[in-house]
Amino acid sequence: MTGHPASPAAPHPAPTLPRNILSIQSWVSYGHVGNAAAMFPLQRLGFEVWAVNTVQFSNHTGYGAWTGSVFPPELVAELLDGVEARGALPDCHAVLSGYMGSEGTVGAVVDAVRRVREANPQALYCCDPVMGDVGRGVFVRPELPELIAAHAIPAADIVTPNQYELELLTGHQVDTLEHALHAAHTLRGRLRPEGPRLVLVTSLVRRDAPEGSIETLAVTGEGAWLCRTPLLPLDPPRNGTGDAIAALFFGHYLQSGSPAQALSLSMSALYGLLDLTHRSGTREIQLVAAQNEFAQPTQVFGAQQVE
Secondary structure (H helix, E strand, O other), X not given: OOOXXXXXXXXXXXXXXXXXXXXXXXXXXXXXXXXXXXXXXXXXXXXXXXXXXXXXXXXXXXXXXXXXXXXXXXXXHHHHHHHHHOOOHHHEEEEEEOOOOXXXXXXXXXXXXXXXXXXXXXXXEEEOOOOEEXXXXXXXXXXXXXHHHHHHHHHOOEEOOEHHHHHXXXXXXXXXXXXXXXXXXXXXXXXXXXXXXXXXXXXXXXXXXXXXXXXXXXXXXXXXXXXXXXXXXXXXXXXXXHHHHHHHHHHHHHHHOOHHHHHHHHHHHHHXXXXXXXXXXXXXXXXXXXXXXXXXXXXXXXXXXXX
């Protein structure tokens, strides 16, 4: 008996590949700061992360003692040479930078952004200007704030200073919402004109906000949005939270293009992470244990338009 030939199977549609982010930050073996705080949340959001580490330490410096090495700035260019030799730079969709330990590293990061944009002019650069914090003051080399302001900020599309760093970069006092908006717009004016010129102010504690709260403010040319969460009694403050929120916001913004949505989802995820960390009583943020919060936060805090 002769049967009919089997119909050819329908071809599978081409898979949608993840977008790629070049992340240039520090690295620690124990705990979560720098790339060790930024990579995993971005991966859980569905991004490929090309990590370039500027240091490799045993643990973050908040412990007061650590082992490891600071890598020479030339390493950033050398590693990018290798990535470029694979023909991969046109597929780099974004660059994220965090702690820059030296003048040479600032130059290396800015040059890496230039090389990526030459290969893909649509690539966005998010600069987390890690320089200091309330209570600690400036904790980088004294020349770095001026260098970051002069070179990294003008190359950036998005910048994510905390309240202290915003004051440092603009010279404006930030203790009310009006002051925060004014300082953020001042900083926006220094960002790359071709980009979205988005300023995300983290760890905002102002005298005209409800007691027991902490906020993050997203400011663009189209409007400004505020997201408020309860202030958890984390003492000492946990290292790596700034690195995590910069990565989470940037990832959500790349996916949605909406500052308000990116603000709400990233702050909700961060609150879930810190709440679990607080309940665990651990010194390090519980990045792995809280991983489901990154893609689907348990509790969602909305973003309120304030401008």
